[in-house]
Amino acid sequence: MTPAFDLWVYLASTPLLWLTVTLIVWIAADRIALASGRHPVVNPVLLSIIALGTLLIVTHTSFATYFQGAQFVHFLLGPAIVAIAIPLYRNLDKVRENLLPMIAALVMGSVTAVVSALAVAAYFGLPDPVLAALAPKSVTAGVAMGIAEQFGGEAALTAVLVVTTGLLGAIMVTPLMNALGLKDYAARGFAAGLAAHGIGTARAFVVDEVAGTFAGIAMALNAVMTALILPLILYWFLK
């Protein structure tokens, strides 16, 4: 064995390497997004996932090895969600003003998210377990996987569909809201959090603090709402 190979074997097995690579790839992706003027299509999360995924495949690194390093970043997700309490507290007046619009939008949006996805999939005749895995895709990953498993869906497939939905929502939300002529950041953020959970919420925080706050509320509410309505809707679609 060459010394260079020995070094690689050593580095590849320490958390340091992949933690550092994750941060550097993110910084590069974020710079590219910034250079594009934060164009919605140039999404830094998507760019990072593609770059890191390619890197893992090229270097024959397993996700388990990668995650030993990346878990330190992943871990911060929990405290970051808790941290949304601060913008919520700061913008409490705006939240109080919009209570009724929020409740109406939650019910309509939550039902639309589940029914429209199932309708397309059922039209093409996808089997029941795939429908069950697809139905909760707008909900934050942990809750969505729990719901899917309850109805015979595969949790891993749900995880993939949840992340894809988040990326699609984060990319779509700005151009779509502009096309609809909606300028209210409360409404735009609420839609992003409802349809695209945490990844949509992260995008909303980049755009505007009020949008981020409403996105965080929508994400939390939709997790509960979907858990309540999904069994009723799925009942009509499963054969």
Add this chain to the structure above:
Amino acid sequence: MIEAFALLLLCQLAGEILSHGFGLPMPGPVIGLLILFAGLVIAQNFGKASAASINDTALGRATQGLLQHLSLLFVPAGVGMIDHLHLLQTFGPILFLALFVSTALSLAVTALTFTAVKSWRSPRRAS
């Protein structure tokens, strides 16, 4: 800084205990969010917190830093998709179409309902 971070973790821990202990359909961190929020409202009633100055506290600064980089925190889980791409082999295109249509529709319906109800209410309040 350390106090702020410990407080966030403490709220998350309490949230996880409640979420798993009672099998609630809400993830631990979301319950932690509600606990911290309730704590801030209580602190305000005792004159210990105010919405105007919260961003200048250690807690405010720590959370601004975390939330500005919220997107980064989703990257490791997103990379995890590479282990499961084979699940998309059979139905990939149809599933992508379903996600595309559904995400666009739910974004539009949610935002339009929100603004419609809001504008239906505000003229009444003005009169």
